[in-house]
Structures are given as structure tokens and as C-alpha cells.
Amino acid sequence: MKPFFLEANTIADAWFQLLWNIFDNSYTQKIQKGSFEKEQYRLQYPGIGVYIKYPDQDMVPVIPPHLNLPVPCTKESVEDCFVNYLMDPELPCLRLLDFKAIPAGDGLALTVTCHFRSWDLWAGFPTNLGGIELLKQYVARETGLKNGPMYAYSAGAHIYGYQEEIARIRTMRRES
Numbered sequence: 001m002k003p004f005f006l007e008a009n010t011i012a013d014a015w016f017q018l019l020w021n022i023f024d025n026s027y028t029q030k031i032q033k034g035s036f037e038k039e040q041y042r043l044q045y046p047g048i049g050v051y052i053k054y055p056d057q058d059m060v061p062v063i064p065p066h067l068n069l070p071v072p073c074t075k076e077s078v079e080d081c082f083v084n085y086l087m088d089p090e091l092p093c094l095r096l097l098d099f100k101a102i103p104a105g106d107g108l109a110l111t112v113t114c115h116f117r118s119w120d121l122w123a124g125f126p127t128n129l130g131g132i133e134l135l136k137q138y139v140a141r142e143t144g145l146k147n148g149p150m151y152a153y154s155a156g157a158h159i160y161g162y163q164e165e166i167a168r169i170r171t172m173r174r175e176s
Contacts, residue, residue, distance in 0.1 A: 001027060003047030010058035011129045014050050018121050020171045022159060036160060044158035055150040056137060059130040069166050073127040081131030093118045097132065101145055109148030110140040118156035122163045
């Protein structure tokens, strides 16, 4: 299988596109170790690469109220990720954060590249990227740089079996 690449305008847009496409671009993996060991399966991409043009806008995905689904994250959970997760030296899934200043118009913009070993797309993706975006905004302010795009990669982006139905409802992708 080939890795899946996408361009998105916002974190919420990338989240929705990844959920939409996982049903056609993933494989089923029985969980041997870690979360839900031997209880669940997951639909997993063989790898993903995501470019997000405006990560500072629309960080929290919207769930239409009539769908009656759990929200993947909130503004508060994004802020908590920034404060308590990204500053924790014991990160099990996040493997790399790389900041770089690139040309942007008449100045420089700060970008961030992140790589996750394993990544829960339903709740982890928007929460983690929202927290990373808050960190990037902080670094950009402190260094006098413009805020730039974000690049995200994972060799293990997935949804768990218990999330499959809610992801199908949110994307309106019924099983064929």
C-alpha cells in the first residue's frame, strides 16, 4: 500500500479528509500491544503526509448537533495538550517537532513539522495538532516571525474499531 498524502486548509479540514479517505486507503490491524490490546482492531493508513496551509484557523472540528456524536476535541483540550502534553518529556507517540523559518512575502514564517509513531485520528489528531499550533504561535511571537503552515506525518495513523461507526456517520460514508 502507498502512503496517503493530502493538502488541507485547516486542521479541521485535514481531520475530515483523513476520516473520509481512511475507508478506501487503510488496512485492518488487530491490536497486539498498547491501547485496547487484543480487544479491538483499527483501520490504519500505511502512512500519511499532511500539509495544512492555515493551521491557526478552525482548529476544532465541528460535529453537526443532529448527528449526536461525541466531539473529538474542544478548545480546552487543545489548550491542555499544549500546556500538559507537549511540555511533558515522556511523550510516547510524538517522535519529532521540527521548527523552520521559511521565506514568506517580505519576511520569514515559522513552520512546524511533526511526526507521530502512532496516532488516533478521531480525537488525537485535532487535539495534538491544535496544541502544536499553539506552541508554534508562541514560538513565532517570541522570535518575531510570521505564523506559517504545518506539516504532519505518521506511520500509524488510525481509527479504532469502536470509532468506525461514528466516523462513518460523521463523513456520511456507509459500509459498502
